Amino acid sequence: MKAWRKAVEFGRSAWRATADYFQRNYDLPQIKRWIDGALYKPVPRHVNWAYSFGMMAMFLFIVQVTTGALLALYYKASAADAYESVKFITNSVRLGWLVHQVHAWSANLMILFVILHMVKTYVTGGFRAPRELTWITGAFLLFVTLAYGFTGYLLPWDQLSYWGTTVGTEITGAIPLVGGYLKTVLRAGEDVNAATLPRFFAIHSMGLLLVMAPLLVAHLLLVRNHGIAPLTPTTEGEPSPEQILRDGGIAFFPHHLLKEAAFVYVLLAVLVTLAVFVPFPLHDKADPFRTPEGIKPEWYYMPAYQLLKYVPKAIGIIGMTVGAVLFIILPFIDRSPERHPRKRKKAMWLGVAVVGVGMLLMLAGYLSESTHTIFGKRMHFDLRGVPHVVVDTVGVDTSGAPAQGGGERE
Amino acid sequence: MSRASAAIAVLLLAGAAFAQPPGFDETKYSCVVCHSDVKVDLFESSHAGQDLLCHDCHGGNPSSFDRRGSMEGAPGFRTLRDKREALRVCSSCHSDFERMRHSSLPTDQMEHYRYSVHGEALLTRGDQNAAACPDCHTPHRVLPGSDPASSTYPVNVPATCAKCHADSSLMSRYGISSDVPSVFASSYHGRLLIEGKDRSAPSCASCHGNHGAAPPGYSHVAQVCGGCHITTRTYFLESEHADASRAGRMRECDSCHGHHDVARADVSMFDTTCAKCHTDPESGPRVRGREIAANLSRADQALAEGDALIAEGVGEGVDLEVERGELGRARSDRIEVEPVTHSLRLDRVEGLTERIFATVATVRERIQDVHSERVTRRVFVFATWVFAVGMAAGLFLLRKRLMRGFVHPIYGVRIGDGGDDSRRTDG
Numbered sequence: 001m002k003a004w005r006k007a008v009e010f011g012r013s014a015w016r017a018t019a020d021y022f023q024r025n026y027d028l029p030q031i032k033r034w035i036d037g038a039l040y041k042p043v044p045r046h047v048n049w050a051y052s053f054g055m056m057a058m059f060l061f062i063v064q065v066t067t068g069a070l071l072a073l074y075y076k077a078s079a080a081d082a083y084e085s086v087k088f089i090t091n092s093v094r095l096g097w098l099v100h101q102v103h104a105w106s107a108n109l110m111i112l113f114v115i116l117h118m119v120k121t122y123v124t125g126g127f128r129a130p131r132e133l134t135w136i137t138g139a140f141l142l143f144v145t146l147a148y149g150f151t152g153y154l155l156p157w158d159q160l161s162y163w164g165t166t167v168g169t170e171i172t173g174a175i176p177l178v179g180g181y182l183k184t185v186l187r188a189g190e191d192v193n194a195a196t197l198p199r200f201f202a203i204h205s206m207g208l209l210l211v212m213a214p215l216l217v218a219h220l221l222l223v224r225n226h227g228i229a230p231l232t233p234t235t236e237g238e239p240s241p242e243q244i245l246r247d248g249g250i251a252f253f254p255h256h257l258l259k260e261a262a263f264v265y266v267l268l269a270v271l272v273t274l275a276v277f278v279p280f281p282l283h284d285k286a287d288p289f290r291t292p293e294g295i296k297p298e299w300y301y302m303p304a305y306q307l308l309k310y311v312p313k314a315i316g317i318i319g320m321t322v323g324a325v326l327f328i329i330l331p332f333i334d335r336s337p338e339r340h341p342r343k344r345k346k347a348m349w350l351g352v353a354v355v356g357v358g359m360l361l362m363l364a365g366y367l368s369e370s371t372h373t374i375f376g377k378r379m380h381f382d383l384r385g386v387p388h389v390v391v392d393t394v395g396v397d398t399s400g401a402p403a404q405g406g407g408e409r410e
Numbered sequence: 411m412s413r414a415s416a417a418i419a420v421l422l423l424a425g426a427a428f429a430q431p432p433g434f435d436e437t438k439y440s441c442v443v444c445h446s447d448v449k450v451d452l453f454e455s456s457h458a459g460q461d462l463l464c465h466d467c468h469g470g471n472p473s474s475f476d477r478r479g480s481m482e483g484a485p486g487f488r489t490l491r492d493k494r495e496a497l498r499v500c501s502s503c504h505s506d507f508e509r510m511r512h513s514s515l516p517t518d519q520m521e522h523y524r525y526s527v528h529g530e531a532l533l534t535r536g537d538q539n540a541a542a543c544p545d546c547h548t549p550h551r552v553l554p555g556s557d558p559a560s561s562t563y564p565v566n567v568p569a570t571c572a573k574c575h576a577d578s579s580l581m582s583r584y585g586i587s588s589d590v591p592s593v594f595a596s597s598y599h600g601r602l603l604i605e606g607k608d609r610s611a612p613s614c615a616s617c618h619g620n621h622g623a624a625p626p627g628y629s630h631v632a633q634v635c636g637g638c639h640i641t642t643r644t645y646f647l648e649s650e651h652a653d654a655s656r657a658g659r660m661r662e663c664d665s666c667h668g669h670h671d672v673a674r675a676d677v678s679m680f681d682t683t684c685a686k687c688h689t690d691p692e693s694g695p696r697v698r699g700r701e702i703a704a705n706l707s708r709a710d711q712a713l714a715e716g717d718a719l720i721a722e723g724v725g726e727g728v729d730l731e732v733e734r735g736e737l738g739r740a741r742s743d744r745i746e747v748e749p750v751t752h753s754l755r756l757d758r759v760e761g762l763t764e765r766i767f768a769t770v771a772t773v774r775e776r777i778q779d780v781h782s783e784r785v786t787r788r789v790f791v792f793a794t795w796v797f798a799v800g801m802a803a804g805l806f807l808l809r810k811r812l813m814r815g816f817v818h819p820i821y822g823v824r825i826g827d828g829g830d831d832s833r834r835t836d837g
Contacts, residue, residue: 036819042821241821242821242823245818245821255812258806258808262801262802262805262806262809266802268794269797272791276790276791
């Protein structure tokens with residue numbers, strides 16, 4: 001009992017000494033004011049569940065970093081061992097399958113939530129002044145996230161990842177002037193080869209983190225600095241914190257943050273459910289001499305991949321590059337003061353058109369080079385996703401034909 | 411087919427039909443003028459590739475366009491209708507080491523032939539029905555045995571032999587059954603070779619020899635079969651059946667498997683074939699045979715179960731590569747056990763089948779583990795949802811509690827009351 005009291009007393013004195021040290025050497029009230037300012041930032045009344053997409057994306061990024069670090073404990077980034085090491089993680093490491101599947105699923109969900117977050121920001125006019133930089137850092141974060149997906153895709157070194165990366169890097173080669181050089185740099189040679197894998201792993205685990213971390217910090221600081229954008233026109237200026245609160249706003253902490261934390265728990269459960277019930281399969285080991293049929297990229301690259309089937313590669317690449325630049329500098333192009341979507345009908349239609357075209361291209365991409373039965377007819381979708389009725393060898397459409405003499409057609 | 415492609419096809423066929431050795435001038439070689447039917451066969455043969463033409467075998471004077479001057483009247487002309495003469499002409503090159511030096515062909519075929527049944531009939535008795543070189547190799551379209559178009563290509567050998575051996579009127583003169591080719595064609599060996607185009611399956615020549623063709627006596631059957639079934643023969647020689655064969659009470663492999671009509675061996679043979687000699691169903695050999703058969707059947711069932719378990723697991727997305735490899739090893743054991751049965755040693759058979767059962771048991775355990783792990787994973791998902799929903803609900807309740815009467819710590823506005831300055835607590 002005496003020893004216990006001594007230990008408690010020691011703990012108290014250590015705490016006091018630590019507190020004294022910080023009070024003596026740092027301006028703690030100033031730090032507290034800064035933290036309180038960010039933490040209790042008023043959140044406007046119109047903020048709904050869609051405003052949680054950013055937090056979801058950040059949570060998934062944390063999941064990515066955590067699971068990625070765990071995977072790196074066993075993953076071997078060489079063409080000879082990568083596939084076997086992924087198998088080992090999946091089959092032999094305790095809960096390795098869960099970490100692997102959660103990593104794969106959170107990567108896809110992260111990209112989805114980053115896209116949804118950007119769509120929400122576009123729709124609510126959150127990119128307008130004074131938040132131009134927030135938008136630009138967000139756009140770059142989207143590109144870095146896509147780059148994470150691209151570089152991570154190769155790492156299992158199975159047939160799908162190998163040939164998917166071959167197709168992806170081939171597209172890079174179509175960039176005018178520098179395409180060939182970029183392709184060689186990415187592939188570490190003429191083809192996707194044993195040297196490509198460690199290069200992609202280095203970019204995936206270290207290179208992109210060096211870009212992502214400062215961008216993310218800048219983005220979060222900018223968000224905390226400006227707060228959440230109102231729906232009022234830019235000409236009316238930014239409402240004061242008191243005004244936001246008087247108009248029915250809430251404090252970021254604890255009210256908004258607790259709501260987002262609740263969403264995070266649900267997202268975590270969704271993530272585990274997907275990992276268990278819809279696992280990403282590991283295909284055969286990469287074989288440069290055996291090209292599988294109908295190789296397709298991941299869903300987030302599908303629209304771009306499919307677009308390049310309709311237009312010459314160089315034009316497609318230039319078009320997409322111009323599109324990406326316009327996307328980044330959107331706040332400087334769309335100078336309308338209006339933020340509310342109802343007052344930006346043209347912008348909304350443009351957004352719907354872009355998303356619609358993207359979805360159509362994705363659908364065409366998935367359907368291309370496959371055969372499906374649609375309304376009782378066997379349809380083959382060619383490379384461009386154009387459907388053709390499947391006919392038998394003598395040229396008769398057998399899919400919907402009635403039995404001889406048994407058809408009742410008017 | 412379009413007109414253009416039809417025209418190209420005709421031109422290609424015409425080109426192939428009139429393919430001829432380089433430098434060959436048809437206008438200066440009289441043989442091909444009349445014997446145009448032979449010309450195509452000869453020009454496609456290996457001989458034409460060696461610049462061997464009509465006069466190299468038949469003699470005569472091909473530069474003469476007069477029938478008599480080119481054939482009957484020309485020095486050294488021979489029709490080669492007498493098979494002995496054909497043999498002499500063929501062997502003049504094929505037994506000549508100097509000429510054959512640069513080819514991979516052996517030069518002792520003539521010696522083999524001399525002591526074959528065919529050779530003895532022709533050379534000793536002058537029997538022109540006996541097969542000689544042109545009968546098997548064809549007279550003019552002589553191709554290497556590795557060429558699938560050759561009459562001596564392994565898959566084509568049964569048909570080549572059948573030209574004579576399926577001729578009932580010819581075979582009856584020698585007391586040979588003319589149904590041997592058809593019996594062989596329907597045998598396991600025959601179906602593998604003829605239908606399956608499996609060159610590792612035996613043709614007539616594999617057992618009887620080719621140039622030295624002779625029927626193997628029963629005393630040599632085991633040697634002939636053992637040429638391919640080496641392990642089986644090794645085990646057979648350790649069995650009681652080997653002693654019985656040496657004592658003349660059994661015809662080695664033939665007693666159980668037959669010869670031309672070899673059927674695919676299966677476990678039912680232990681019941682049907684053994685009974686031919688061991689008539690008492692309760693005799694020691696029959697009981698032992700049944701036990702061996704039961705072991706094999708159980709091994710087959712175990713392997714089938716293993717396959718089904720693997721298919722089921724793979725269908726559920728489970729990685730079973732290791733188990734698939736183990737099952738492959740068990741399948742090797744099953745293949746190994748068949749030759750072992752010829753030793754008639756139950757303990758040896760059981761030694762191998764036990765390994766198969768153990769492997770399948772391992773696979774079964776692994777699949778069961780996977781199933782139980784799947785249940786665990788579902789429970790884990792359920793627990794995650796209970797935890798997540800519980801936490802989310804708790805957070806919402808906490809939020810609701812905190813919002814009640816919450817006054818902003820910096821701006822002093824009461825949260826949730828919105829739009830009423832009088833509610834400000836800081837005045």
